[in-house]
Amino acid sequence: MSLGRYLSFFSDTYYLNIFVRTIRVSLICTLVCMILGIPTAYFISRTSKKVRGVLMAIAIFPMLTNSVIRAFAWINVLGKNGIINQILGIFNIEPVSMLYTEFSVLIGTIYLFLPLMIITLVGVMENIDNDMMEAAESLGANRIVAFFKVILPMSVPGIITGSVLVFTGALTAYTTPQLLGGPSNMLMSTLIYQRAMTLNDWTSASVIALIMIVTTLIVMKGLNYVASKLDKRGLE
Amino acid sequence: MAEVRLENITVSYDGKNNVLEGLNLKVNEGELLALLGPSGCGKTTTLRVIAGFIDPKDGHMYCDDRDFTRIPVHKRNFGLVFQSYALFPHLNVYENVAFGLKLRKMDKVTIEKKVTEILKVCDLTEFKDRLPKNLSGGQRQRVALARALVIEPELLLLDEPLSNLDAKLRLNMRVEIKRIQKKLGITTVFVTHDQEECFSISDKVAVMNGGVIEQFGTPEEIYTRPKTEFVARFIGFENFIKLHKVDGVLECADGTKISVDDSGDKDECLLTIRPDDIKIVADDYKGENVLCGEVVVRTYLGKSYQYETMTPFGKVVVNDASGTLYNTGDKIRMVLDKAKIVLV
Known part of the structure; x- marks a missing residue:
């Protein structure tokens, strides 16, 4: 197998499109998980131990079901006759086709990996003393400013760990894009399966697999670099 | 400001x-x-x-x-x-x-x-x-x-x-x-x-x-x-003795008379004094506010010895820096500094 196979991957627009889509879906998924996960995790971390246990159980609950079942759940929600379109139908709005789009893949993966982000962040945030928030408030910061200036920077290690977990998870997820994306929204993982299992083209499959591994490593390295820039404590 | x-x-x-x-x-x-x-x-x-x-x-x-x-x-x-x-x-x-x-x-x-x-x-x-x-x-x-x-x-x-x-x-x-x-x-x-x-x-x-x-x-x-x-205990007063008034004079439970500058208007009160403000005196000492007690515990504090004594009306703690050593079981006489007595 020569280097040419790798080069031809990037010169083929079909492959390149899938590559870009995969990265895009994974990044958006990570970003949305961050935006949804940070406030949720902070809220959970500030509750009493008893309430925190219950909220964590609720957050983790979706992880107890198989990802195939969870994808099917979304088919029921987003499908042509799904719950959303039924509700829209009440208001005489034409059914929207949401299934088998990049949107549905995103919804599926975010749903899949948000718990990971929350668990990781709660672990870091519950160790931030409430004194920090109060100190910032006493110095003239309202709660929102205090959150952005103190709590968020102090949570950077957790945000990075959570992001790595979510990103690699979303990049390599197979069932969700397969069931919710359909053939027109193929991602790298589904592409590997198609090459290897359907077309019996194991060489292409290995090429794609290696590209995925390298991509993951590059992104992880990049995130660590960002972390060390944001969190000076990590440097010493 | x-x-x-x-x-x-x-x-x-x-x-x-x-x-x-x-x-x-x-x-x-x-x-x-x-x-x-x-x-x-x-x-x-x-x-x-x-x-x-x-x-x-x-x-x-x-x-x-x-x-x-x-x-x-x-x-x-x-x-x-x-x-x-x-x-x-x-x-x-x-x-x-x-x-x-x-x-x-x-x-x-x-x-x-x-x-x-x-x-x-x-x-x-x-x-x-x-x-x-x-x-x-x-x-x-x-x-x-x-x-x-x-x-x-x-x-x-x-x-x-x-x-x-x-x-x-x-x-x-x-x-x-x-x-x-x-x-x-x-x-x-x-x-x-x-x-x-x-x-x-x-x-x-x-x-x-x-x-x-x-x-x-x-x-x-x-x-x-x-x-x-409460305040007295919190800031280091360790001796508390119950007093009651007989004919306008404060007395301990066993009748020992206690003389203070201002005896207050309550019929019953609590005398309190710091261990540092009690002196151990010789047996022939004549004066007011003398208590007798038996040494129970002796503790070395560095600059002085602390004696925990048993008196007819309870425990009295006294700090003594005079250098004379008393042993457990010794009977000692203690005088309470009139000016340092506090009634609560």
Whole structure:
């Protein structure tokens, strides 16, 4: 197998499109998980131990079901006759086709990996003393400013760990894009399966697999670099 | 610089039990008030009410006659020093101190001038680039103080700021805090459970117990004239003897007459005196206020010996620096210093 196979991957627009889509879906998924996960995790971390246990159980609950079942759940929600379109139908709005789009893949993966982000962040945030928030408030910061200036920077290690977990998870997820994306929204993982299992083209499959591994490593390295820039404590 | 008044403050965490009960307190301008009491007495709660972290169920808080009760923490402009220091671990000393000034949208030059100045006052100039984790306990404590002072607060609130330091450093910081406080003339409320710390640093002391102020006064007043048994016990009075009045003269249970300067108007009271204010005297000593007891325990304190003695009306503890040694079982005679006797 020569280097040419790798080069031809990037010169083929079909492959390149899938590559870009995969990265895009994974990044958006990570970003949305961050935006949804940070406030949720902070809220959970500030509750009493008893309430925190219950909220964590609720957050983790979706992880107890198989990802195939969870994808099917979304088919029921987003499908042509799904719950959303039924509700829209009440208001005489034409059914929207949401299934088998990049949107549905995103919804599926975010749903899949948000718990990971929350668990990781709660672990870091519950160790931030409430004194920090109060100190910032006493110095003239309202709660929102205090959150952005103190709590968020102090949570950077957790945000990075959570992001790595979510990103690699979303990049390599197979069932969700397969069931919710359909053939027109193929991602790298589904592409590997198609090459290897359907077309019996194991060489292409290995090429794609290696590209995925390298991509993951590059992104992880990049995130660590960002972390060390944001969190000076990590440097010493 | 401000005068602070708490009026009728009542605080309850669960809606049923009151942590503070109709508390009234006044701190004059430029004064350092210490809130002294055991843990759970409500002193930290009082401080948190002043800081604005706790909404009182009832009552008002005034700062220079303005009602501050409903003003949120971040608009009060009070400097706070926490027991844990609460330094921001991701910011270095300079950035920690500048935090409050940046929030006030001051320009860079002013910030730098103010921070440099306060770092100098707190003796921190050489550490300004260090992160909190690379500082010693005493340095962290000074950074916390500098950060609270640089915003030129109307009021400085200190919550057991010295309890995490070792004994020697605590002594130094005590003097340091007092020096800076007097230099800036800033009204200060200081929470502590350490009576020595409290007396050495404060202008006024409020001894608290069970959510109310038991006694309010100057350190001297409280040290020499505690008004209640609780205050007396808390500040180191160890001997308590029940007295009752017979024909206007106070007597112990066994009829020993006790002579004091002012016998008060109660028929029954509690005599209290510090172990240091009792002297051991020879058997032929003639005078007032002599008690007899048998030595039960002898403890070496360094500059003196402490004897725990058994008397007909209970345990009496006496410190003796005379050098004469008494053994367990020895009968000794003790005289109570008339001027040092306190009735509660």
